Amino acid sequence: MKRSSVHIMHLLSSLAYLTSTRIFAEATTSTDCKCQPSQSCWPDSHAWSRLNITTNGALLKTIPPGIVCYPGPAYDKIACEQFNELSSNEGWISSNPYYVMNPGWNGNPCPPTNGTEATPDSTCGPLLGEPVYVINATSANQIEAGVKFAKQYNIRLVIKNTGHEFLGRSSGAHSLSIWTHNMRETTFTDNFKPHNCPKAIAHSAVTVGAGMQWKDLVTAAHGHGKLVVSGGNPTVGCIGGYLQGGGHSPIGNKYGMAVDQVLEFNLVTPAGKYITANECENSDYFWALRGGGGSTFGVVTSATLRTYPTEEINMVVQMFNMTSNDTDVMWDFLGYVHSELPRITNAGMMGYSFIYNDESQKVGWAAAFITVGGSIENATKILQPLYDETATSKYKDHIIYSQDNYTFPNYLSYFLVFFPEATTTTNAVLPSRLLDEQALTVDPAYFSATLKKMWSPFVGAYLGHIIGGPGVAQYKDVDMALNPAWRRTVDHFIAASGWDTPVQREPVLNYAHNILEYNLRKLAPETGQYLNEALYGSDNWQANNWGTNYPRLFAFKNKVDPDGVLYCFNCVGSEQWVEGENGSLCRASWA
Missing domain, CATH: 3.30.465.10 (Uridine Diphospho-n-acetylenolpyruvylglucosamine Reductase; domain 3)
Incomplete structure (x- = not known):
């Protein structure tokens, strides 16, 4: 069944609107831990007052936005209804000093209540994952003061701009947060x-x-x-x-x-x-x-x-849908399509793809390819072999295609149409892999069999970011910390899933780890993953995020931050720390 191109465009735009979940590790018994509010090392009110003065009144005491839905003096029915509407709006989240984009990974201590008052036994407060104070920074001087304060008192320090973070790194328990959102020069x-x-x-x-x-x-x-x-x-x-x-x-x-x-x-x-x-x-x-x-x-x-x-942007939206019930044929075709991606990117095209179940629960594939400059005619010529393939005896009775064309006079007009502001509705789980030409072309049959094997109710969609190719490879000789595997990447591929309620979390995460991530790595064992869109708790994350650059990064981190002033999960050097279920952050026993 064919979907409208407008609907497919909205599906494709969801690539950029994903969130993730967080799992807390067990803390060690090490005494070298970040200070918590219940401990004597915590700064007294006078110290916090001095910090507020030093930062010109920029210090904010965390007030959980959801507190307006919970029994107590802060309860406000109208405000609660507004919070329920706003809590999934990315624009509102980014402009709020405390909230993050889907806080399921931090224990979600004060969640929305569907606009109604929470039950009397419910509690709400700055618990796991939320800072105790926030500096609303508008200058480097204020940030300097915050960093020095956190270092002096051994307090966990976190940085938030928009809270659009897939692995829970924009917040942290018992912390001081530096909110940079209003530095917009x-x-x-x-x-x-x-x-x-x-x-x-x-x-x-x-x-x-x-x-x-x-x-x-x-x-x-x-x-x-x-x-x-x-x-x-x-x-x-x-x-x-x-x-x-x-x-x-x-x-x-x-x-x-x-x-x-x-x-x-x-x-x-x-x-x-x-x-x-x-x-x-x-x-x-x-x-x-x-x-x-x-x-x-x-x-x-x-x-x-x-x-x-x-420059002008020309976009081709193409859709391939099944007309029979033989899903094996569609998976086989998808192996062929992906084997064509290196040729397509080498010809100067780029874009996003989406494998999904259509309204009839049949597997479909959609892609929006663009060229910067170029023409619709040339783009169609580049994509024509895909259409010709559907006419072969192997596919002609099983797959149909369509193409819609769009021309945007400039990048802004393309950006505003294709990337509308979105809302978040779930806690996404994002096992991913950087797929190079070898992974895509050597054995298309194995590639398609792997996609089919992974596909299940635990998978929401396969998201392809076909944004590598010659444009990224041109910087392969520039010395920087970026994972070198990016320079030969064609498709940053995500097998996206998610959970809405706590009871769903463990089955989804287990499937993502044991099936999705495992099989994606078999497709491209020598590449890696994009560190900003990866599975939380990913195995061997150091090498997979940074490849051969990790030892140098680890040494530099220990040189410039030996006290661990800056910490975030699965960030460079974070293996030297362990997070506890009570929000503690302690040196690992081996560190």
């Missing part, structure tokens, strides 16, 4: 040269504050006649974990990844010092921040990114 220039770097070549560029989001930066760049290599979600922060983790982009196969565009960072180090990092100054930080992951080596206050002249 933006400066465009045609001749940017990195600080103290006479050998550097001047570039057209934009310097972006830590709180800027893609929906705003893409719009601002358009006003200057420019294009920025953005993410595919309007509410994602431009230079936080997205950028520092690599940042795949819908236009990556022309310009490279977002991290490839960085000319300079400004940041506060774990020692509380404000520095500039580029290829000439603090180049070790510059290396680590380009792919080493956010909330690890410092708190980035701004970054400068290359810009390009805006």
Whole structure:
């Protein structure tokens, strides 16, 4: 059964609107633990007051937004109804200093109650996963003060911009949070040269504050006649974990990844010092921040990114649906389709794909491919072999296809249509793999058999990010912390699933770990995964996130942050710490 192209476009746009879940590990008995509010080491009210003064009144005491739905003096029926509507809205989440995008991974201590008052025995408070205080940072000086305070009192420190984080790294129990969302200064220039770097070549560029989001930066760049290599979600922060983790982009196969565009960072180090990092100054930080992951080596206050002249975007939305009940034929066809992806990306196309069950519960495949510049006619010519294949005797009685074409005069118009602001509805689980040409082409029959074997009610969809190719590979000789496997990646592939209620969590996670992740790694054992969209608790995450770069990253982390001022789950150096069920964070016994 054929779906409308508009519906498919909305399905495809969901690629950027996923969340994840969190599982707490057992803590060790080590005495080297981050301080908690119940302990004597916790700063008294006078210390917090001094921090508030130092930060010019920017210190906020955490008030769980959901408290308005729980019995007690804060209960407010109207506010509770509003919270129920807003709690899944990514725009609201990003502008709230406390809330994160689906807090199921942190124990969800104060969840929405469907707009009604919670039962009398329900409780709500800043429990697991939520900070105790938040600094609403608008300057580097405030961040310096926060970092030094956390270091002095041995308090867990977390960084939040938008809270759009798939692995629970924007919040943390018993912590001080630095909220960078309101640092939104933006400066465009045609001749940017990195600080103290006479050998550097001047570039057209934009310097972006830590709180800027893609929906705003893409719009601002358009006003200057420019294009920025953005993410595919309007509410994602431009230079936080997205950028520092690599940042795949819908236009990556022309310009490279977002991290490839960085000319300079400004940041506060774990020692509380404000520095500039580029290829000439603090180049070790510059290396680590380009792919080493956010909330690890410092708190980035701004970054400068290359810009390009805006160009026309041509998009082809294609759909392949079953007309028979023989699903084996469709899975076989999908093996063929994926074997064609290297050829398609080498021809300059890029986009997103979606394997799903249609209204008749038959497997279907949809893809939205774009070219930057180019033409619809040329795009159709590149894709024609896929259509011709459906006419062969093997597939002609089983599969039909359709194609819809769209031309956007500039990147902004494409971005606004294809990436609308979304809501979050579940806690997503994201086993993923970087698929290179070898994984896609050597044995299409094995590839299709693997997809079929993994497919089950535990899988919501297979999401393909076909954004690698020559544009990403062109930076293969640039020395940075990004997983080198990205340079030969064609398709960042996710077998997405999720859970809505706590009772669903363990079965979904077990299937994701034992079936989905296991089989994805068999498809491409020598590549890795995208560290920002990966399974929580992934096996051998160090090598899979960073490949051969991990030992160097680990050594640098221990050099610049020996006290573990900055910690986040499955981030560089995090294996030296263990999280407990009570929210404790302690040195691992071997560390």
